[in-house]
Amino acid sequence: MKTSLLLLSALPVLAAVAQPLTLATRGQPAACAIVCPAAATPSQRHAAAELQSFIEQLTGVSLPVLSDDAPLPERAILLGETRHTAALLGAPADLAALGDDGFRLLARPPHLLVIGGPVRGTLYGVYELLERFGGCRWYTSWHSLIPRLDALAVPAALDETQRPAFAMREPFWFDMFDGDLAARNKANGNAMRLTEKHGGKVRFGAGLFVHTFSTLCPPDEFFDAHPEYFSEINGQRVKDHTQLCLTNPEVLAIVTERLLARIRKDPSARLYSVSQNDWYRFCTCPACKALDDREESHAGTMIAFVNQVAEAVEKEFPHVWIETLAYQYTRKPPKTLRPRHNVVPRLCTIECD
Numbered sequence: 001m002k003t004s005l006l007l008l009s010a011l012p013v014l015a016a017v018a019q020p021l022t023l024a025t026r027g028q029p030a031a032c033a034i035v036c037p038a039a040a041t042p043s044q045r046h047a048a049a050e051l052q053s054f055i056e057q058l059t060g061v062s063l064p065v066l067s068d069d070a071p072l073p074e075r076a077i078l079l080g081e082t083r084h085t086a087a088l089l090g091a092p093a094d095l096a097a098l099g100d101d102g103f104r105l106l107a108r109p110p111h112l113l114v115i116g117g118p119v120r121g122t123l124y125g126v127y128e129l130l131e132r133f134g135g136c137r138w139y140t141s142w143h144s145l146i147p148r149l150d151a152l153a154v155p156a157a158l159d160e161t162q163r164p165a166f167a168m169r170e171p172f173w174f175d176m177f178d179g180d181l182a183a184r185n186k187a188n189g190n191a192m193r194l195t196e197k198h199g200g201k202v203r204f205g206a207g208l209f210v211h212t213f214s215t216l217c218p219p220d221e222f223f224d225a226h227p228e229y230f231s232e233i234n235g236q237r238v239k240d241h242t243q244l245c246l247t248n249p250e251v252l253a254i255v256t257e258r259l260l261a262r263i264r265k266d267p268s269a270r271l272y273s274v275s276q277n278d279w280y281r282f283c284t285c286p287a288c289k290a291l292d293d294r295e296e297s298h299a300g301t302m303i304a305f306v307n308q309v310a311e312a313v314e315k316e317f318p319h320v321w322i323e324t325l326a327y328q329y330t331r332k333p334p335k336t337l338r339p340r341h342n343v344v345p346r347l348c349t350i351e352c353d
Contacts, residue, residue, distance in 0.1 A: 019156060020153035020154060020155055020156055021107050021109050021110070021112060021153060021154050021155070021156050021158070022151055022152070022153040023055065023063075023077060023112065023152045023153060023154065024055050024058070024059040024061040024063060024151065024152045025059065025061065025150070025151040026059045026060050026061065026149065026150050026151065027060070028061070029061075030061055030062065030063045030064060031075055032063060032073065032074075032075035032076055032077060032110075032111075032112075033063060033064045033065070033066050033073040033075070033076050033077070034048050034051055034052055034063050034064070034065045034066065034076070034077050034079065035065075035066050035067070035068050035072070035073065035076045035077065035078045035079065035082055035084070036048045036065065036066070036067060036068065036079050036080065036082070037067075037068050037079075037080050037081065037082050037083070038067045038068055038069040038083075040067075040079075040080060040118075041080075041118040041119075041199070042196045042197045042199075043118070043119065043120060043122065043123045043196070043197060043198060043199035043200075044079055044080045044118060044122045044123070045197070046123060046197040046198070047079055047080075047114075047122045047123040047125075047126040048065045048079055049065070050123070050126055050127070050130075051063075051077065051079070051126045051129070051130070052065055054130050054134065054136060054146065055130075055134075055152060057146045058130075058134050058135075058136070058146060058147065058148070058149045058152055059149050059150075059151065059152050063077070068082035068083045068084060069083070072084045072111075074110065075110040075111065076111050076112075077111070077112045077113075077114065078111060078112070078113045078114065079114050079116075079122050079125075079126070080114075080115070080116060080117075080118065080122040081093045081095060081115065085113060085115065088108045088111060088113060089106075089108075089113075093115045095115075095116075095117045095118075095121075097163075098115070098116060098117055098121050098161070098163060099117065099121070099163060100117060100119040100120055100121065100199075101119070101120050101121055101124055101163070101164050101167075101186070101188065102116065102117070102121050102124075102161065102162060102163035102164070103115060103116035103121045103122065103124050103125030103128065103161070103162055104116070104125070104159075104160065104161040104162075105125060105128065105129060105154075105158055105159070105160050105161075106158065106159050106160075107154055107155065107156050107157065107158040107159070109156050112129075112154060112158075114126055114129060119199045119200070120183075120186075120188060120198070120199030120200075123183060123198065123199055124162075124183075124186050127183070127184050127185075127186065128162065129154070133152065133153070133154050134146075134147065134149065134152055135147040135149075138181055138184040138185060140175050140181065141175050141178040141180070141181045164186070167202065167321070167344060168188060168189050168190070168202040168271070168344070168346070169186065169187045169188055169189060170187060170188075170189020170190065170191055170192065171185075171187055171189075172189075172191065172350060176192065177191055177192055177193050178193060179192060179193040179194045179195055179198050180198075182194060182198070183198040183199070188201050188202050189201060189202065190202065190203065190204050190209060190271075202270055202271060203269045203270060203271065204269060204271045204272065204273060204323070205262075205263065205266040205267070205268070205269025205270075205271065205272050206262035206263060206265060206266040206269070206272055207262070208259070208262060208272045208273045208274075209273055210273050210275050210278075210323075210325060210346070210348075211273075211275060211276065211277050211278045211325075212273045212274060212275050213243055213244045213274075213275070213276055213277050214242075214277055216254070216255045216258050216259060216274065217229060217244055217251060217254050217255055217258070219239045219242055222254075223237075223239040223242075226250070227239070228245060228248060229244065229245055229248055229250065229251050229254075230242040230243070230244060230245060230283070231243045231244070231245065231281050231282060231283040231284070232245065232283050232284055232285040232288075233281060233283075233284060234284075238281065241277070241279050241281050242277070242281060243276055243277055243281055243282050243283055244283070244305075245283045245285055245287075245288060246283060246288060246301040246302065246304070246305040247283075247285070247287035247288050247291060247301060247304075247305075248287075252305065252308055252309065255274060255305075255309060256308075256309050256312045256313070259272060259274060259309060259313065260312070260313060260316060260317075263313065263316075263317055263320060267317060269320075270319070270320065270321055271320075271321050271322075271323045271344065272313075272320060272321075272322060272323065273322075273323045273324065274305075274306050274309050274322055274323070274324055275323065275324045275325040275327075275346075276302065276324075276325055276327065276328075276329075276330060280328060280329055282298050282301075282329055283301070288301050291304060294335070294336075295334035295335045295336060295337055296332075296334070296335045297330070297332040297333060297334050297335070298329045298330050298332075299326065299330040299331070299332060299333060299334045299337075300334040300335070300337060302324060302325075302330045303324075303334050303337045303338070303339055303343070303345075304337055306322055306324045306339070306343055307337070307339065307340045307343060309322060310322040310340045310342045310343045311340060313342070314340075314342050318342075320342065321342050321343070321344045322342060322343050322344065323343075323344045323345075323346055324339075324343065324344075324345055324346070325345070325346050325348050326345045326346060326347045326348060327346070327348040327350075328351070331347070331348075331349075
């Protein structure tokens, strides 16, 4: 009997722990505030504005937006790393582990923390909160689904960290180029019209955005004196609509030298492309063919070549990623070769159904 009494007495406590954390209730005054860092970035300020706007659309309640240089409200949604965050966590937030786009949603009743870095992470955390718990859907720039809710709440035990599997996400659909729609769907590609308020985008530097072989080693400059730098097709080196001979060490030296010269003029970008021209006509010289045959894909010569370029670039620019294409004849991965840690293949299915 005593055991039964003890179990029954614990039920109210368990029920209290399980109660969700309510952020806004229709028809009631704002129960919590949105708190931003005093030194918030444009994307974090935009995150606060988006959260305020969509919560009002969901529940009819407008939450105030405050700076963290004010005292911590009784209940708050804290965005980014505020001056209150470390105290609630018991340690500083590990923003480095989240990177530019990662975030953590953490309930610390009566508060909710949307922890993200100053680039896009905080903004993406807000959109995840609205999508997951508010049911918001942003289908196109002209059509969204924002439900009418009696209350917006999250689980009291919420603790979820997300980091993207793909560093760059670029759905190549014309409406996704709209900056607001792209950000709400966590797309950050070079073609998206993302501004400072969206946290910008993953930028390609030095004008090197896909199909760069002829930019880095131009046939008009080199073919007459060195046809061996370019594709051999049916036993003949070709100048028109050609690719590079990727097993030629002189080609490797030229591409590496010219890429480094371009990066030095624009070193702040993350991505620089070393990638095939926008047609087939890959090199079939004996050396290229042997490597591709061994790897059972024309990505064999591509990855082997780009890996060597990326190794040289890393010595001077360790932050840089070298992008290449998994496109048309290079889409099938090589059998044994793997991209270096600073090589980023772009899976490009643009001509597929």
